Amino acid sequence: MNRTLLVTGTLLLLLPLSVALSVAVGSVDLAPADVLRVYAAHLGLYDGAGLPPAIDRIVWDLRTPRVLLALVVGGGLAVIGAAMQALVRNPLAEPYILGLSSGASAGVSLFYLGFLPPLLAQAVTFSLAAFLGGLAAITLVYLVARVRGTVSVTRLLLAGVVMSSLMGAITAFATFASPEPDKLRTLLFFLLGSLSGARWEVLPLPAAVTLAGGLALLALARPLDALLLGEEQAHSLGIPVETTKRLVIVLAALVTGVLVATSGAIGFVGLIVPHVLRSLVGVPHRRLLPLSFLGGALLLLWADLGARAVLPAEELPVGVVMALVGVPFFLLLLRRTPYHFG
Amino acid sequence: MxxxxxxxxxxxxxxxxxxxxxxxxxxxxxxxxxxxxxxxxxxxxxxxxxxxxxxxxxxxxxxxxxxxxxxxxxxxxxxxxxxxxxxxxxxxxxxxxxxxxxxxxxxxxxxxxxxxxxxxxxxxxxxxxxxxxxxxxxxxxxxxxxxxxxxxxxxxxxxxxxxxxLRARLDRLAAWSAGLPERPRVLFLIGDQTLFAFGAGSYIHTLIEAAGGESLTAALDTPAPILSDEFVLTAAPDVIVGAFGTAYDPARLLALHPSWDVVPAVRKGRIYSLDPDLLLRPGPRLVEGAYALARVLHPDGLPPWMPPPSSRP
The missing domain is CATH 3.40.50.1980 (Nitrogenase molybdenum iron protein domain)
Structure with a gap:
């Protein structure tokens, strides 16, 4: 318990520091005093006299929503990663690795390039297409990987890899068949995963869905704990196993879909964060899920800080940074003797 | 991938x-x-x-x-x-x-x-x-x-x-623009949503200079940078020229990047879009592209010998 407190305290301490660093550092250099003046002006502490409007736009309209989006996306992906790992009882599960993200990307690409009709507002249709694509992919992977009530790790990873390829092929087909090169370039940048589209108007949908999905999973904390013991034991504890698993799959597809529709497919947050935290605070999900949110939020915030700061004046897709960090981690995890879950 | x-x-x-x-x-x-x-x-x-x-x-x-x-x-x-x-x-x-x-x-x-x-x-x-x-x-x-x-x-x-x-036509343009009292600071974009642009070593900077402008991305190390919104706000271009086609609605650029409302080019309504074939294809029509740039950079100060825009077939 002390360890949990320590971890929670550390994360809560790092959060404001990281946020402050993220709004102060970016692709252009700003004086920290100017950054403070922007917030003072928006809080009504100061009338904003002498503050260049470009700096106000950079800090308030670009960096601040971007930092918040990084927190939401990173936190959401980590929570979903934790829940999926419980679902398949394996620490290698993650939306990106299991093909969920690429399914969502394929849905978005098909819609964006005009292969699916626009039904509602663009942001909603994007999310819907991503949700349906992701749901189809993860359901198929899960069904293939399940043998007589247990999920085979080999089958799971292989099915995920193959599903990612299939969804990647659908995306590639859509991009090849698209007649509009401008849309194509934008889409390809988006597919690599980037938070550069962050704006205040973009935030509410992913924030609301992540919050709702996270709370729903938190309510499932006990069934998730029980799943780790094995399905038979969970049954004997009176847990509605099938319902729980279906709920987790739908929630994972929903949250991942909306996040992919917002920021593209960003991998490995959902892999690294729950894994590290589980080794620190143990497996109970009522602790693991909230801490995963905090940890994922921080990790993506740092990754995006790297993506913004590494090339002056330019954008680097944050998905590239996460893959550079995440793949070695995944490989190390594969090499290690499998640890015990419950 | x-x-x-x-x-x-x-x-x-x-x-x-x-x-x-x-x-x-x-x-x-x-x-x-x-x-x-x-x-x-x-x-x-x-x-x-x-x-x-x-x-x-x-x-x-x-x-x-x-x-x-x-x-x-x-x-x-x-x-x-x-x-x-x-x-x-x-x-x-x-x-x-x-x-x-x-x-x-x-x-x-x-x-x-x-x-x-x-x-x-x-x-x-x-x-x-x-x-x-x-x-x-x-x-x-x-x-x-x-x-x-x-x-x-x-x-x-x-x-x-x-x-x-072609060289003589470009030199003539450059000789004219060398005598201009002021050269607007130009941001040239290839993409409007994702901000693809030209970095160091590109021919586009030569064309912009001959057209009487100063290209803001000439000093970026990457040959094909994707610009950040922060860069655009800091660079504060006087004119934004996109290769988005002649039918492009400049309002779309502001809709995609609402934070640019304080950028001088946006405030003064100096957003232009030109035929990408003249500027993105390193071919014989680049010189025509330079003239098209000059027409949008200096709408009031054009020399009398400047040919009118050629109509595309």
């Missing part, structure tokens, strides 16, 4: 992003023998070349500008200029439809490393067809390329005259 990466690269290159310039090729003898292309490859040519294809639209334009359009036996599906290409049979250049190209029996394939894969040349070699690769970084690379095309296709005099006249 590899497929996607390749697509990103290919789409950027299709847009005509130019890398840093390289030394112009050696002068090519008028016929026969072995020449060295821009990639340093040795290319053996037949004495007389009557059948040619190109693998990129800018090369097709260069062949016509060199006065050798009648030697083209087909056009790629991406070719749309000059109008004479409409009469030619079509083939796929990306990826290359080798079987169809083989039936055309070209004696020479012209390619550019900005669009085409140098390994395509190996396949053509296996078919007994030589491939000459061009590299276009600077405006001079393009004009040298025009002369080279003429030398390869036996229209050296005509190509040289065209190149000299």
């Amino acid at each position: 590899i497929v996607l990466r390749a697509l990103v690269v290919a789409s950027l290159l299709l847009a005509g992003l130019a890398g840093p310039g390289c030394a112009p090729a050696d002068p090519v003898p008028p016929a026969g023998r072995t020449v060295t292309d821009d990639l340093g490859r040795r290319v053996s040519l037949p004495d007389t070349i009557r059948r040619v294809i190109t693998l990129a639209p800018n090369l097709t334009e260069l062949v016509f500008a060199a006065g050798a359009g009648d030697r083209l036996v087909a056009a790629s599906t991406a070719d749309d200029y000059p109008p004479a290409v409409e009469r030619l049979p079509r083939f796929s250049a990306l990826p290359v439809d080798f079987e169809f190209v083989a039936t055309l029996q070209p004696q020479l394939v012209l390619a550019t490393d900005q669009v085409n894969n140098p390994r395509d040349a190996d396949t053509f070699a296996a078919l007994g067809i030589p491939t000459y690769f061009f590299h276009f970084g600077s405006v001079d690379d393009v004009l040298d390329g025009l002369r080279t095309v003429g030398a390869l296709l036996h229209t050296a005099d005509r190509a040289r005259r065209t190149a000299d006249s």
Whole structure:
């Protein structure tokens, strides 16, 4: 318990520091005093006299929503990663690795390039297409990987890899068949995963869905704990196993879909964060899920800080940074003797 | 992922992003023998070349500008200029439809490393067809390329005259703009949502300078940067010029980037969009592109000899 407190305290301490660093550092250099003046002006502490409007736009309209989006996306992906790992009882599960993200990307690409009709507002249709694509992919992977009530790790990873390829092929087909090169370039940048589209108007949908999905999973904390013991034991504890698993799959597809529709497919947050935290605070999900949110939020915030700061004046897709960090981690995890879950 | 990466690269290159310039090729003898292309490859040519294809639209334009359009036996599906290409049979250049190209029996394939894969040349070699690769970084690379095309296709005099006249037109523009009292700071964009732009070493900065502007991305290290919104806000361009087509609605740019409302170019309503074919294809129409730039950069201060915008067919 002390360890949990320590971890929670550390994360809560790092959060404001990281946020402050993220709004102060970016692709252009700003004086920290100017950054403070922007917030003072928006809080009504100061009338904003002498503050260049470009700096106000950079800090308030670009960096601040971007930092918040990084927190939401990173936190959401980590929570979903934790829940999926419980679902398949394996620490290698993650939306990106299991093909969920690429399914969502394929849905978005098909819609964006005009292969699916626009039904509602663009942001909603994007999310819907991503949700349906992701749901189809993860359901198929899960069904293939399940043998007589247990999920085979080999089958799971292989099915995920193959599903990612299939969804990647659908995306590639859509991009090849698209007649509009401008849309194509934008889409390809988006597919690599980037938070550069962050704006205040973009935030509410992913924030609301992540919050709702996270709370729903938190309510499932006990069934998730029980799943780790094995399905038979969970049954004997009176847990509605099938319902729980279906709920987790739908929630994972929903949250991942909306996040992919917002920021593209960003991998490995959902892999690294729950894994590290589980080794620190143990497996109970009522602790693991909230801490995963905090940890994922921080990790993506740092990754995006790297993506913004590494090339002056330019954008680097944050998905590239996460893959550079995440793949070695995944490989190390594969090499290690499998640890015990419950 | 590899497929996607390749697509990103290919789409950027299709847009005509130019890398840093390289030394112009050696002068090519008028016929026969072995020449060295821009990639340093040795290319053996037949004495007389009557059948040619190109693998990129800018090369097709260069062949016509060199006065050798009648030697083209087909056009790629991406070719749309000059109008004479409409009469030619079509083939796929990306990826290359080798079987169809083989039936055309070209004696020479012209390619550019900005669009085409140098390994395509190996396949053509296996078919007994030589491939000459061009590299276009600077405006001079393009004009040298025009002369080279003429030398390869036996229209050296005509190509040289065209190149000299294009150079003279550009010099005339540059001489006029050198005397301007003020030069607007220009942000040139290839993409409106994702801010693809030209970095160091590109021909676009030469064109903007000749048109009387100062290109804000000339000093960026990356040849094909994706700009951040923060950069645009800090660079504070006086004018934003996009290669989004002449039908582009400038309001869309602000809708995509609402934070730009304080950028001088946006405040003064100085957002323009030009025909991408004039500016993104390193070919003979770059000079026309420079004039199009001058018209939007200095709408009130144009010299009397400036030709009106040519209407596209």
